[in-house]
Amino acid sequence: MNERLLSILVTALLALMLFSGCSEVSEIGTKFARDAGMISSDQADSLTRSTKAIEKTQQELTPEQEHYIGRAVTAKVFQSYPPLDRPQANAYLNLLGQSLAVFSDRPETFGGYHFLLLDSDEVNAFAAPGGLILVTRGMLRCCESEDELAAVLAHEICHVEMKHGLRSIKQGRLTEAFTVIAAESAKQLGSEELASLTREFEASVGDVVMTLTTSGYSRTQERDADAAAVELLRRAGYPEAAMITMLQRMDERLADAGGLGFAKTHPSAKSRENALRSTVTNTVFVPDAVRRERFSAVMRPIMVGG
Amino acid sequence: MKVRSLVVLLVLSGSVALAASMSVQVQKSKVRATPSQLGRAVATVEYGDMVQAGQEQNGWYPVTTADGIKGWLHESVLSEKQIAMRAGVTDTAVGVSNDEVALAGKGFNEQVEAKLKADGTLDFTWVDRMAAYNVDPEEILTFRSQGHLPGGDQ
Numbered sequence: 001m002n003e004r005l006l007s008i009l010v011t012a013l014l015a016l017m018l019f020s021g022c023s024e025v026s027e028i029g030t031k032f033a034r035d036a037g038m039i040s041s042d043q044a045d046s047l048t049r050s051t052k053a054i055e056k057t058q059q060e061l062t063p064e065q066e067h068y069i070g071r072a073v074t075a076k077v078f079q080s081y082p083p084l085d086r087p088q089a090n091a092y093l094n095l096l097g098q099s100l101a102v103f104s105d106r107p108e109t110f111g112g113y114h115f116l117l118l119d120s121d122e123v124n125a126f127a128a129p130g131g132l133i134l135v136t137r138g139m140l141r142c143c144e145s146e147d148e149l150a151a152v153l154a155h156e157i158c159h160v161e162m163k164h165g166l167r168s169i170k171q172g173r174l175t176e177a178f179t180v181i182a183a184e185s186a187k188q189l190g191s192e193e194l195a196s197l198t199r200e201f202e203a204s205v206g207d208v209v210m211t212l213t214t215s216g217y218s219r220t221q222e223r224d225a226d227a228a229a230v231e232l233l234r235r236a237g238y239p240e241a242a243m244i245t246m247l248q249r250m251d252e253r254l255a256d257a258g259g260l261g262f263a264k265t266h267p268s269a270k271s272r273e274n275a276l277r278s279t280v281t282n283t284v285f286v287p288d289a290v291r292r293e294r295f296s297a298v299m300r301p302i303m304v305g306g
Numbered sequence: 307m308k309v310r311s312l313v314v315l316l317v318l319s320g321s322v323a324l325a326a327s328m329s330v331q332v333q334k335s336k337v338r339a340t341p342s343q344l345g346r347a348v349a350t351v352e353y354g355d356m357v358q359a360g361q362e363q364n365g366w367y368p369v370t371t372a373d374g375i376k377g378w379l380h381e382s383v384l385s386e387k388q389i390a391m392r393a394g395v396t397d398t399a400v401g402v403s404n405d406e407v408a409l410a411g412k413g414f415n416e417q418v419e420a421k422l423k424a425d426g427t428l429d430f431t432w433v434d435r436m437a438a439y440n441v442d443p444e445e446i447l448t449f450r451s452q453g454h455l456p457g458g459d460q
Contacts, residue, residue, distance in 0.1 A: 071433050075429060076428060077429050091439065095446070096447065099441070099449055108383050111332075111333055112333075112440070115436075194418070236455065291454070
C-alpha cells in the first residue's frame with residue numbers, strides 16, 4: 001500500500017480512537033496493525049510515539065516553543081499596531097516592567113520580559129506568550145503616574161505568568177503540530193514537515209492574535225489577572241489603589257472610545273473595579289512625587305503628542 | 307537509575323537531604339547568591355545546562371552548577387526533564403521516554419520562524435529591537451531606591 005495513504009489512514013484511525021478518549025485502544029490498534037503485517041515494527045513504534053504525543057497536547061508547550069509563538073504573535077500585532085520608536089520612553093517602560101516582573105511568580109521566561117509602546121490612540125495593551133508586552137499611547141493616556149502604569153504592566157505580566165495567551169490556541173492545532181514534532185523528533189525537519197508545522201504554527205499564532213486583539217480573554221482570566229496584578233503591585237511596593245485609579249480613568253476614556261480597543265476585549269472597567277473592591281482595602285491613592293515626576297518627564301511628551 | 311543512585315549517595319553522605327538533576331529551560335539565567343531575582347549573580351547558566359538541585363523553598367532551588375558553584379535558581383528557570391541540545395539525539399537513543407527528555411529546538415522553533423521570514427509573512431525587526439531592551443538588577447535596585455519603593459519581599 002502507498003506509504004502516504006497508509007499513514008493518513010492510520011493517523012485517522014488513531015485520531016478517531018483518541019477522540020473516543022481511549023489511548024489503550026489505540027495502542028492495541030497499533031499492535032494489531034503491526035502483528036497483521038500492515039505496518040513495520042518501526043512504523044508501529046513511531047505511531048505509538050505519535051499517539052502518546054497527541055495525548056500530551058493537553059500538557060504545556062515548552063518555554064522555548066512559547067517564546068517562538070510569542071515572537072510571531074508580536075510581529076503580527078505590529079502589522080496593525082505600529083511600534084512607537086521613542087528609545088527613552090521604551091527604556092523607561094522596560095525599567096518599570098522588568099522591575100515588576102522580578103516579583104512575579106514567574107520571574108523568568110525563555111527570552112525574558114520585554115516591553116514596547118505602540119503608536120496607536122486606541123486604549124489597549126497586549127501580552128504575547130513568553131513575556132513580550134505592548135502598550136498603546138492611548139493606554140498610556142489613562143495613566144497619570146508611574147504607579148498607574150505599573151498597574152497596567154502588572155496586569156499584562158500576570159497574563160504571561162498564567163499563560164492565558166497559549167490557552168487560546170485551539171487544541172486541534174497542537175494535536176497536528178505535536179504529531180509532526182513526535183514523528184520528527186530525531187532530525188531536522190524535512191521540507192514537507194516544516195511546511196506542515198509552519199502551517200500549524202501560523203494558525204496557533206492567529207488564534208492568540210485573534211484573542212488579544214478581537215475576542216479577548218474570558219472574564220475569569222481577566223479577573224484572575226487583575227487579582228494577581230494587585231498582589232504583584234503589593235510585592236513590588238506600589239500602592240494597590242493605583243489599580244483602582246487606573247481602572248476609573250480607563251472607564252472614563254473608554255466611555256468616549258465607542259467600544260473600541262480594550263473595551264472590546266475586556267470586561268468593563270467598572271465591573272473589574274467592583275471585583276477588586278474586596279481585595280484592595282485601601283483605595284485612597286496618593287502617588288509618590290518622585291515617581292510621578294520621572295513618569296511625566298519621559299511620558300508626558302508622548303501622551304500629548306500626535 | 308542514575309538519579310536515584312545519586313540521591314542515595316547524597317543522603318548517605320549526609321551533606322544534602324535531597325538532590326536531583328534539573329535542566330535550565332530558559333535561554334540564559336544567573337545563579338544568585340540569595341533566593342532573590344535581585345541577589346548577587348555568582349554564575350551564568352544556559353539552556354540545557356544541568357544543575358544539582360536541592361529541596362525547593364518558596365519557589366527557589368538551592369543549586370550546584372556543573373562547575374561546582376553553589377547558589378539559587380528560581381523554579382521558573384528549571385525543568386525536571388533533561389534537555390537534549392544536539393540534533394540527532396533521539397528519545398530512544400538515550401533510552402528514556404519523552405517524559406524525561408525534551409529535545410531543544412523541537413517543534414515551533416527558529417527554523418519555523420526563519421521560514422516565516424523567508425516567505426515574507428512576518429517581519430521580526432521590531433521584535434528583535436524590543437527583545438534588546440534588557441535591564442540588569444543593579445539598575446532595578448537604583449530605580450526602586452530612587453522611586454522610594456520599599457524593600458519588597460519576592
